[in-house]
Amino acid sequence: MHMHKYEKGWLAFGGSMIVIFLVVLGIGAFTMGMAPPGSHTHAIDPERIKETAPFDKPGLRHLGDNEYEAVMIGQAFGYLPENMEVPVGAKVNFIVTSPDVVHGFAIPGTNVNLMVVPGEVNHLSHTFNEPGTYLVICNEYCGIGHEFMKTTIVVK
Amino acid sequence: MSDKKPPEPSLKGTLAAVMLLGLFIACSWIAVFVLFVSRGS
Numbered sequence: 001m002h003m004h005k006y007e008k009g010w011l012a013f014g015g016s017m018i019v020i021f022l023v024v025l026g027i028g029a030f031t032m033g034m035a036p037p038g039s040h041t042h043a044i045d046p047e048r049i050k051e052t053a054p055f056d057k058p059g060l061r062h063l064g065d066n067e068y069e070a071v072m073i074g075q076a077f078g079y080l081p082e083n084m085e086v087p088v089g090a091k092v093n094f095i096v097t098s099p100d101v102v103h104g105f106a107i108p109g110t111n112v113n114l115m116v117v118p119g120e121v122n123h124l125s126h127t128f129n130e131p132g133t134y135l136v137i138c139n140e141y142c143g144i145g146h147e148f149m150k151t152t153i154v155v156k
Numbered sequence: 157m158s159d160k161k162p163p164e165p166s167l168k169g170t171l172a173a174v175m176l177l178g179l180f181i182a183c184s185w186i187a188v189f190v191l192f193v194s195r196g197s
Contacts, residue, residue, distance in 0.1 A: 004164060004165075004167050006167045006168075006170065006171040007167065009171070010171065010174045010175065010178065013175070013178055014178060017178065017181070017182055021185060024189070034192075034193075109195070110195055110196075111192060111195045111196065126196070127196060129196070
């Protein structure tokens, strides 16, 4: 089959672009832990969240060395616990689930953006290097009170 | 029947269009990736 030399050129360009993107993502994911949040190995019965550890006691726990674990519930229409406070530089491991419908869990201006799905426990870690008040919002339409679903994390 | 091949069409304009689109895709990908990395994880 005859192919114009320009055609060979742009096919090579497009093909190498895909390969480079995938290699960069692969290196990031497998050596630097830049994987998207999510896990399908931590299923939970959404009707028994209030009795299932650790969601029977949602809250912020100090793990030491400026590392915290935030066990959170996203539900219609808010988050538990509300208004958390951590020091600057704290690494917070979020562990979130939902007892009712799909919610979002996003902190604008950061890479924290995960889905809160009933029956699944979602995990994400974030290090808060800048002081300030961080807004946590639901970005998955979850019902009539969706726009009121928020909480704040104060970093100081 | 002659052995003469038909003249090749000029694909200069097509090359320019494809490369502009390709550069646009590459630049957007790099911009999003840099934003992701700069925000930390």
